[in-house]
Amino acid sequence: MKFNKIENGEYELDVTGYVCPHPQLYTLKCMEKLEDGMVLDVLIDNPSSVESVTQACNGKGYEILEKTNPKSGVTALKIQK
Amino acid sequence: MADAIASYRHKLYAIGVLGFVVILSLLYYFSAPVYIYIIAYMWFGFIYGILQQYGRFCFASAFRDLIMVKVPRMFVGIIIGLIMLSIVNSYIVAVYPDKYIIESIGFHGLLGGIIFGLGMVLAGGCATGSLYKTGEGNMISFTVLMALAFSQAIFTAIPRPYPGFDWFQAHFITGKTLNDIGLTKVLFGGVGNPNAKYSFIQHLLGDTLINAVLVGLLLLIGVYVLVVRKPFLKRRARQIAATAGATADGGTAKTGFKDELAGFWSMISASRRTSIAAILIGIVAGAQIFTLAWLQNRYNFTNFGQVLAGKPAIGQKLPNGNPVSPAAPASWPQTHAVPPQVSKNNTVFDPGYWYITTQEAMFGGWVLHHIGFSVTNNTYFGLNNGIPSPWLSPALLLSIGLILGASFKSLLAREFKWKFPHSKSGFAYAIGGGTLMGLGARIGLGCNIGAFYGPAAFGNPSAWVFFVGLFVGAALSAKYINYFANRKMASDDMDFDIKL
Numbered sequence: 001m002k003f004n005k006i007e008n009g010e011y012e013l014d015v016t017g018y019v020c021p022h023p024q025l026y027t028l029k030c031m032e033k034l035e036d037g038m039v040l041d042v043l044i045d046n047p048s049s050v051e052s053v054t055q056a057c058n059g060k061g062y063e064i065l066e067k068t069n070p071k072s073g074v075t076a077l078k079i080q081k
Numbered sequence: 082m083a084d085a086i087a088s089y090r091h092k093l094y095a096i097g098v099l100g101f102v103v104i105l106s107l108l109y110y111f112s113a114p115v116y117i118y119i120i121a122y123m124w125f126g127f128i129y130g131i132l133q134q135y136g137r138f139c140f141a142s143a144f145r146d147l148i149m150v151k152v153p154r155m156f157v158g159i160i161i162g163l164i165m166l167s168i169v170n171s172y173i174v175a176v177y178p179d180k181y182i183i184e185s186i187g188f189h190g191l192l193g194g195i196i197f198g199l200g201m202v203l204a205g206g207c208a209t210g211s212l213y214k215t216g217e218g219n220m221i222s223f224t225v226l227m228a229l230a231f232s233q234a235i236f237t238a239i240p241r242p243y244p245g246f247d248w249f250q251a252h253f254i255t256g257k258t259l260n261d262i263g264l265t266k267v268l269f270g271g272v273g274n275p276n277a278k279y280s281f282i283q284h285l286l287g288d289t290l291i292n293a294v295l296v297g298l299l300l301l302i303g304v305y306v307l308v309v310r311k312p313f314l315k316r317r318a319r320q321i322a323a324t325a326g327a328t329a330d331g332g333t334a335k336t337g338f339k340d341e342l343a344g345f346w347s348m349i350s351a352s353r354r355t356s357i358a359a360i361l362i363g364i365v366a367g368a369q370i371f372t373l374a375w376l377q378n379r380y381n382f383t384n385f386g387q388v389l390a391g392k393p394a395i396g397q398k399l400p401n402g403n404p405v406s407p408a409a410p411a412s413w414p415q416t417h418a419v420p421p422q423v424s425k426n427n428t429v430f431d432p433g434y435w436y437i438t439t440q441e442a443m444f445g446g447w448v449l450h451h452i453g454f455s456v457t458n459n460t461y462f463g464l465n466n467g468i469p470s471p472w473l474s475p476a477l478l479l480s481i482g483l484i485l486g487a488s489f490k491s492l493l494a495r496e497f498k499w500k501f502p503h504s505k506s507g508f509a510y511a512i513g514g515g516t517l518m519g520l521g522a523r524i525g526l527g528c529n530i531g532a533f534y535g536p537a538a539f540g541n542p543s544a545w546v547f548f549v550g551l552f553v554g555a556a557l558s559a560k561y562i563n564y565f566a567n568r569k570m571a572s573d574d575m576d577f578d579i580k581l
Contacts, residue, residue: 002578017503019205019214019221020142021562024150026579029570047217047496048137048210055152055351059312072087073218073498 003030012041015049016074023049027079028056034081039065042077050075088495095492098485102127114412115380115388118373122475123482125369129362129435130213130486134496136358138162139210140529141201144555149563153304154352159534160297161349162359162366167293167538169367171284174539177374177400178278180433183263184526184536186543193525193532194550197518201529201551202558204228204514208437208528211515212480216487218499221511226441228515229522233438234445236523238456264291264540288540296537296545305345313344366435366534373433374400380413381406385475386428386467391417394427421450421457424467431475434535438528439466440476442519447471504580525550 001015001022013030015023023044030040044050057064057079066078102123109116132138136158143155174181184190201207204225206214211229214222265287271277279287314336321336350356377383378401387394391414395407423429430439446456447468457463471477491497502508522528525547527535533551537544569579 001580004576017500018507019219019500020139021145021149021202021205021559022566024146024152025562025566026570028150029566033570045498045500046219047134047491047494048139048142048214051137051154051352051355052142052146052150052152055154056146056150058351059151059309061312061316069495072091072495 001026006041009037010039010041012043014043016043016045019046020048020052024052024056027053027077028060031057031060031062031079031081036081038081040079040081042079043070043074044077045074047075050077053077053079091492091495091497094497095489098489098492102482102485113414115382115410115414118376118380118385118388119473119475119478121369121372121376123478125365125372125435126479126482126484127486127489128365129209129479130216130483130488131490132358132362132365133209133213133483134216134487134490134494136352136355136362138213138355138358138362140207140533140551141205141210141555144198144552145202145559147304147308148556148559151308153308153348154355156304157301157349158352158355158359160301161356162363163534163537164289164293164297165360165363166366166534167289167363167540168285169364170370170538171289172281173367173370173374174288175279175281175284176371178276179398179400180370180374181263182434182535182539182541184532184541184543186541186546190525190532190543190546191550193521193523193527194547194552195521195554195557196550197521197525197528197547198551198554198556199558200514200517200519200521200554202514202555202562203510204518205510208441208518208522209483209530212437212483213487216484216489217491218488218497220499220501221507224502224508224511225515225518228512229438229519230441230445231449232445232516232519233442233523234449234456236520237442237459237461238446238449238454240458264288264542284540288538292540292542292544293538301345301348305348309348310341310344313347314340317344363538366538370434377433378403381410384428385431386418386423386426386469388413389418389429389469389473390423390427392427418467418469418473421462421468423469424462424464426464428465428467429469429474430466432531435479435530436476436527436535437480437530438519438522439531440474440480442523443468443474444471444477447474506580521554 001018003013006012013027015026023046027042034040063080064077065080068076070076106120109120143159146152147156206222208229211222211225215226265279265284266272268287269279269283317336317340378399381393382388383394383397391409393407393409394405397405399405430443443466446462449456450468462468502511525532532547533544
């Protein structure tokens with residue numbers, strides 16, 4: 001899984017190919033590394049992890065700015081800390 | 082344009098899956114009408130698959146996500162589903178008292194639960210969760226299922242290491258099968274009387290109210306206090322302060338009991354899809370018991386093995402209390418199975434309710450038997466379950482239906498994607514997790530469904546013993562995975578490429 005800076009204040013994380021619990025675990029650990037206001041773009045292909053990440057963001061007060069389906073089976077989330 | 086074509090293609094595949102199940106059902110029915118019984122198993126599996134995929138319904142996530150990422154949605158879902166299932170079950174056992182399931186209580190539940198819990202978090206899904214994820218195209222989950230099947234079959238079939246093992250197992254692991262532990266019996270008398278009958282209201286008060294609602298509510302309150310309450314009230318206080326205008330103490334305000342209730346409700350309603358799926362799964366699981374019992378009455382058998390062997394269980398009673406007719410109905414198949422295809426008692430594994438792990442063990446046993454291993458020299462395969470062909474193993478058709486149902490739903494939702502183990506360690510997690518689940522299921526005499534969900538709904542305290550074990554095992558595995566994640570993420574580097 002790859003975690004990269006794409007521009008100032010925006011990072012991307014690709015956890016495709018991984019199954020529970022790794023996508024939700026690494027997404028939240030990456031969010032912890034970011035500063036308030038920064039954005040993380042995550043790619044997940046494990047549907048149950050998308051649900052868990054969404055719930056965890058609600059609990060932590062992170063905002064999901066965008067949720068798209070770039071291709072079949074893959075969900076892209078844009079999360080702001 | 083390409084997107085529209087892909088979407089159309091997925092719908093077409095989904096219809097193909099549905100068509101396959103319909104055609105398979107017709108083929109079964111026309112080869113012998115009594116096969117409608119195993120067709121029913123398959124269709125109930127299909128519905129579980131749809132609902133589980135929709136609700137992302139997996140017991141591993143109930144414990145793991147609660148511990149690792151503080152998400153209680155699945156834990157809540159399990160309790161909601163349990164309460165629904167228990168209400169329906171209370172009605173069923175009032176009509177069909179023989180369907181009252183009572184599991185033995187003992188140390189085996191705790192030990193099996195711990196091992197199963199360890200395994201399900203490593204594997205990335207519980208037994209039934211791995212079935213629906215296989216339907217999503219996840220071959221890592223399929224690997225887990227195969228490990229689950231063969232570890233159970235091997236554990237059951239291997240000769241015991243020393244003669245005292247069975248004695249040790251009987252006394253200290255397997256516990257005692259107490260016929261009188263159902264809470265309704267304790268509450269309304271009848272302890273020691275296996276034929277005691279109770280009304281729907283009595284079952285509702287004993288089994289449902291105490292074992293499902295009361296225990297479930299206490300657990301939910303516990304999760305609220307430990308996980309949800311603090312962050313919720315903090316946010317709430319900030320909101321109150323914001324609407325009231327800035328206050329002197331830096332933007333916080335006091336919260337009261339009303340806010341606690343709002344917090345509890347926010348926990349229950351956080352994931353609509355999980356809660357809706359939980360309610361429906363509870364109802365469907367009850368409907369399955371009712372339908373299968375009704376079909377047994379109609380087709381004159383108490384276990385599907387009798388149908389396969391062509392031998393009615395003379396002297397036994399049907400679920401409705403009528404005696405089994407000595408003549409095999411014309412709707413039964415004309416070719417007959419013999420041991421070891423059925424057990425020495427003319428039975429196969431036919432639980433009559435939502436069950437997950439034993440049928441995979443049956444499949445593992447069937448494969449081992451056909452490649453030349455001796456697997457029937459034990460109670461499990463020899464005396465109780467036999468080694469039926471997979472296509473005639475009732476509960477295995479439930480598992481197959483579940484996979485197909487999840488495929489159907491995930492194709493429609495464009496969530497289907499082929500996924501293969503990404504590395505040696507990913508493969509090791511799947512095999513190791515599946516193997517541990519298999520061992521846990523055999524020691525605990527069932528998985529998260531057979532040893533927990535079903536018995537808990539039937540008022541069996543034994544279910545909660547298994548549940549405690551599951552929690553302990555899941556927590557240990559979660560700590561282990563978290564520890565490795567922290568080590569991999571320890572550097573301050575904001576760029577990384579991790580392979581697990």
